[in-house]
Each structure stands twice: as structure tokens, then as C-alpha cells.
Amino acid sequence: MTSHLPLINQIEKETTTLNLGPTHPATHGIFQNVLEIDGEKIVSADQTVGYIHRAFEKLAERRPFYQITTLTDRLNYCSSPINNMGWHMTVEKLLGITLPKRAQYIRVIAMELARIADHLILNSILAVDTGAMTGFLYVMQEREKIYDIYEEICGARLTTNMGRIGGMERDLNDNAIKKIHQFLRDFPKVYAEFEKLVARNRIFMDRTIGVGGISAERALSYGFTGVNLRAAGVDYDVRVMEPYSSYEDFEFDIPVGQHGDVYDRFCVAGQEIWESVKIIKQAIENLPTDSYHADAPEYYLPPKVEVYKNMEALIYHFKIVMGEIDMPAGEVYHAVEGGNGELGFYLVSDGGRTPYRLHFRRPCFIYYQAYPELIHGSNLSDAIVTMSSLNVIAGELDA
Amino acid sequence: MTKISNNFLLEQLQSKFGDKILSYDEPHGMLTVVADPSINIEILEFLFQEPQLQYQFLTDVCGIHYPDQDLPLGVVYHLHSLANNHRVRFKFFLPDHNPHIRTASQLHAGANWMERETFDFYGIIFDGHPNLKRILNVDEMEVFPLRKEFPLEDPNRIDKQDKFFGR
Numbered sequence: 001m002t003s004h005l006p007l008i009n010q011i012e013k014e015t016t017t018l019n020l021g022p023t024h025p026a027t028h029g030i031f032q033n034v035l036e037i038d039g040e041k042i043v044s045a046d047q048t049v050g051y052i053h054r055a056f057e058k059l060a061e062r063r064p065f066y067q068i069t070t071l072t073d074r075l076n077y078c079s080s081p082i083n084n085m086g087w088h089m090t091v092e093k094l095l096g097i098t099l100p101k102r103a104q105y106i107r108v109i110a111m112e113l114a115r116i117a118d119h120l121i122l123n124s125i126l127a128v129d130t131g132a133m134t135g136f137l138y139v140m141q142e143r144e145k146i147y148d149i150y151e152e153i154c155g156a157r158l159t160t161n162m163g164r165i166g167g168m169e170r171d172l173n174d175n176a177i178k179k180i181h182q183f184l185r186d187f188p189k190v191y192a193e194f195e196k197l198v199a200r201n202r203i204f205m206d207r208t209i210g211v212g213g214i215s216a217e218r219a220l221s222y223g224f225t226g227v228n229l230r231a232a233g234v235d236y237d238v239r240v241m242e243p244y245s246s247y248e249d250f251e252f253d254i255p256v257g258q259h260g261d262v263y264d265r266f267c268v269a270g271q272e273i274w275e276s277v278k279i280i281k282q283a284i285e286n287l288p289t290d291s292y293h294a295d296a297p298e299y300y301l302p303p304k305v306e307v308y309k310n311m312e313a314l315i316y317h318f319k320i321v322m323g324e325i326d327m328p329a330g331e332v333y334h335a336v337e338g339g340n341g342e343l344g345f346y347l348v349s350d351g352g353r354t355p356y357r358l359h360f361r362r363p364c365f366i367y368y369q370a371y372p373e374l375i376h377g378s379n380l381s382d383a384i385v386t387m388s389s390l391n392v393i394a395g396e397l398d399a
Numbered sequence: 400m401t402k403i404s405n406n407f408l409l410e411q412l413q414s415k416f417g418d419k420i421l422s423y424d425e426p427h428g429m430l431t432v433v434a435d436p437s438i439n440i441e442i443l444e445f446l447f448q449e450p451q452l453q454y455q456f457l458t459d460v461c462g463i464h465y466p467d468q469d470l471p472l473g474v475v476y477h478l479h480s481l482a483n484n485h486r487v488r489f490k491f492f493l494p495d496h497n498p499h500i501r502t503a504s505q506l507h508a509g510a511n512w513m514e515r516e517t518f519d520f521y522g523i524i525f526d527g528h529p530n531l532k533r534i535l536n537v538d539e540m541e542v543f544p545l546r547k548e549f550p551l552e553d554p555n556r557i558d559k560q561d562k563f564f565g566r
Contacts, residue, residue, distance in 0.1 A: 048534065050535035050537075058544060223513075332427045333488065334428060346459060348463065369509065369512040370509075
């Protein structure tokens with residue numbers, strides 16, 4: 001009697017489908033990866049994004065320019081001030097407004113603080129995903145201090161809505177300056193300790209070296225920017241290539257990696273934190289004493305005291321608050337170095353009160369498509385570490 | 400580091416593609432070239448391979464809609480030559496109905512999702528794209544929401560009518 005059981009070599013090889021996300025703790029946001037795995041090796045990955053798509057580009061077409069800043073807060077919410085400033089600078093480019101040095105330096109301070117906050121999250125969450133919880137909680141205290149400084153500058157912590165078209169909404173107050181000095185004193189010790197804890201840790205290095213690597217050619221082809229591109233060895237940084245907001249005044253280095261793997265990304269981001277500290281130090285020490293906003297009464301909201309006693313200020317106040325200011329027609333593209341790459345704003349104005357078209361060049365939307373290639377053939381646990389190191393922020397991904 | 404001027408780039412393009420370059424402009428310092436959509440890949444390849452130019456970084460692809468034009472739908476490419484630190488913008492205009500343009504995803508891997516996004520919002524079909532389907536909106540959606548014929552709010556609402564400012 002012949003056996004009904006199939007022979008072992010006749011069994012069809014089967015792969016397993018695994019849903020990583022949409023609400024998986026390791027995805028740090030709402031997006032889904034449908035992984036096809038063979039044992040523990042990843043065969044293919046199919047991404048689904050758009051779970052928190054809020055149609056910012058469509059919303060922006062109906063909003064006055066002043067009300068779009070709040071939309072940019074919600075792109076990369078780990079570094080909102082950079083998005084805010086990027087948007088203001090785009091509009092200022094369209095208007096042809098040049099800011100006084102003090103306003104530019106204050107912006108640089110805010111942006112570099114935001115970069116530190118962003119990279120702190122990136123690096124400490126990466127440590128959490130490899131099993132090191134302590135370091136994360138330790139540096140989150142410092143992020144709180146950065147948020148305290150935001151609070152002194154603009155009154156908000158997470159969705160900052162910082163700055164105005166034409167400058168900052170108010171000058172740096174003494175408390176803010178004190179807190180920045182305090183931060184510059186305390187933070188380096190804390191971050192140095194974090195690096196001591198993680199950077200040369202055997203387990204961490206084993207988990208991250210040679211994982212999720214990409215060559216410089218592929219990274220460029222995929223449109224990588226920011227830390228991910230520099231980790232692959234390309235020294236492209238918008239702050240240096242096309243200096244904005246007086247970045248040319250500061251002395252800082254652009255760290256680059258070699259292999260583009262998770263460990264290189266960790267090291268580049270860590271080194272960038274040190275460079276940001278350097279920039280903030282220079283900016284706060286050489287803070288110019290001119291005005292914190294440009295002389296552009298038509299576009300810059302006047303101080304409230306003036307509104308009560310000055311007719312012109314009242315008119316401008318009313319027109320700006322009601323969104324009745326027409327912008328000149330034209331089209332501009334302005335890029336800033338965001339927390340995770342080149343954040344670009346492509347703005348087309350037809351001369352009305354709202355943009356005709358506004359497109360956000362969102363860095364992580366563009367580089368996240370390389371994820372299947374990065375994790376192909378690697379283990380599931382490597383896939384999670386790779387995703388964590390890419391600094392994909394769902395708010396920016398889905399706009 | 401060599402430096403490219405907008406004029407030099409424009410001369411190169413005009414000598415290579417002649418009257419397929421339809422018009423050009425320089426808003427806020429960035430050369431903006433409107434060209435015939437049938438040669439979009441030829442232009443991207445030429446800019447990519449020419450050793451003097453090396454526009455090898457595709458910064459952005461997006462769509463734009465001008466309902467009043469003869470060719471209302473536009474595809475906008477932002478290219479960056481990292482070697483020369485120079486940016487250029489290209490626009491290709493397409494008809495409203497059945498707009499087709501060839502994909503750049505074989506040349507720039509990153510064009511894949513950017514073109515899907517453009518398709519998702521404007522319905523521009525990128526021929527030869529490996530996986531042209533909606534990306535941010537739900538698959539069941541039947542319209543292309545960033546086109547201007549779709550107002551953000553229901554125009555029949557009267558509670559939001561603003562008699563003083565007329566909008």
C-alpha cells in the first residue's frame with residue numbers, strides 16, 4: 001500500500017506573511033509593512049502608507065499664508081521649529097524680505113535645538129529597539145529642557161508655530177537665554193554619557209553594524225537626504241550647500257559615514273548633535289543686537305501695544321489676522337535641512353491671499369520607499385532596527 | 400567645483416533639444432523650463448549623463464493644475480546637480496483627459512513614490528511605472544483630489560458665506 005503522505009521534497013515551500021504595523025510599537029507611527037518571510041529571512045516587503053494623511057496640500061490652498069505655519073508643525077513633529085522656519089523662509093523668499101541678523105540667529109538657535117531634539121529621539125529610540133531602555137529615559141529629560149526653551153521662545157512645546165513671516169514673534173527673553181546657557185552646560189555631559197552607554201556597547205554594535213546598509217549611489221538614486229545620505233558617505237547638507245538664515249556665519253563640520261548602515265546613521269546623527277551644540281554656542285555668544293523682525297509692516301504682525309494707539313498698525317493687524325494680505329505672484333522652491341533630510345517647500349502663488357499650489361518635499365516620504373531594498377534578505381529583528389534608524393515620522397510621511 | 404549658470408544650462412538644452420524647449424523663465428533665480436512632454440526622459444537622461452551637468456539628484460516630482468490652460472495638467476520636476484550645486488525646474492504640460500507621460504523611475508529609483516503621489520492626486524499616468532497605484536488616498540477613491548475642480552469645502556454651504564469679503 002502506498003503512503004498518502006507527500007514526500008518531503010514534494011512539499012511546496014511556503015513563506016509566511018507578517019503584518020508589521022499599522023499600529024505596531026516598533027513602527028513608531030502608523031504605517032504598515034506586509035512582510036513576506038521565509039523562516040526569519042525577509043523575502044519581500046510591501047508598504048502601505050497614508051493612514052494619517054490629512055491633505056495638507058489641499059488645505060493649504062484655502063488658507064492664508066499665516067495659517068499654514070500650523071500645518072507645517074504637524075509634518076515632522078519631532079522638529080517642528082525647523083518646519084516653521086522653513087515655511088517662513090519660503091514666503092520671505094517670495095516677498096523678497098531680508099531678515100536682520102538677530103532674527104536669523106534666533107532662528108538658527110531654534111532650528112538647532114530642534115535638530116538636537118529630533119536626533120535625540122532617533123538615537124535613543126534606536127537604543128530602545130535594541131533593548132537599551134535606560135539611555136532613552138535619560139536623554140528624554142534633556143528633550144524636556146529643549147521643550148522648556150521652546151516654551152520661553154514661543155509659548156508652545158510640541159506644535160510650536162514658532163516665528164512669523166518676517167521674523168520672530170518676540171525677542172529672546174532673559175529667561176530663554178538663561179535656559180539656553182543652562183542647556184549648553186548640562187546637555188553635553190548627559191549626551192556624552194548616553195554615547196558611552198550605547199555607542200561602543202558590544203550588543204548594540206552587533207545588532208547594528210552591517211545592518212540595513214545602502215551604497216552612496218543607491219542612496220542618491222532613491223533621493224536620500226539628511227543623516228541617511230551622509231551615513232552613506234555623501235556630504236550633502238543644505239545648510240552648507242545653500243546656506244540660509246546666516247548658516248554661513250558658523251563654524252561646523254558635516255559628519256559622514258562610510259557604509260550607510262544603521263550604526264553609521266547612529267554615529268552621524270550623534271555627531272550632528274555635537275555640531276548643533278557648537279552652532280548654538282556660537283549663535284548665543286555672538287547674538288547680534290539689531291531687531292528680531294524685519295521692517296515689513298504689511299506682512300509682519302505689529303506689536304499689540306501699537307495696535308491700540310496707531311491707526312496703520314490697527315489696519316495691518318486686522319488685514320493680517322483676517323488673512324486679507326495678497327502675496328505677490330511667483331513660484332519659489334526653498335529647502336532647509338530638516339531633522340531627517342532636505343525639507344523643501346514648492347510654493348506657487350497667483351497673487352492671491354492663499355497659495356495656488358504648495359507642495360512639501362518631505363524627506364522621509366522619499367527615502368522610506370527604499371525600505372524593502374534595505375531589509376531584503378535580512379532578519380526580522382534587523383528590519384525593526386533598520387526602520388527605527390531611518391527616522392521615518394508618520395506625520396511627515398503622510399502629510 | 401565648477402559652477403553652472405542658468406544661461407549655460409539653457410544653451411545646452413536648446414542646442415540639444417531645439418524647439419522642443421517651449422519656454423523658460425527664471426523666477427527667484429531658479430531656471431524653469433517648460434518642454435514638450437514627449438521628451439521628458441530624454442531631458443532627464445541628458446542632464447544625468449552629460450559630464451558637465453550631472454543633474455543626478457531628483458529632488459522632487461509633483462503635479463500642478465491650471466484649469467484655464469489648453470494643457471491644464473502639469474508635472475514639475477526639481478533636479479539638483481550636487482557636483483555643481485545647481486538646481487533646475489522642469490515643467491511638462493499635459494491634456495486634462497487621459498494624461499500620459501513616461502516614468503522616470505528607471506533612471507531615479509526615488510521617482511517611484513513621487514510619481515505615485517502625483518498620480519494619486521492629479522491622475523497623471525506615468526507610462527512604464529512598475530506599480531502605479533494610489534499611495535496616500537484610499538484605493539477606492541474615484542477622483543483626483545488636488546485638481547482644482549474639487550473645492551475644499553462644499554460650495555453649497557451657506558453658513559460659511561462671508562458677505563463682507565466676498566468669498
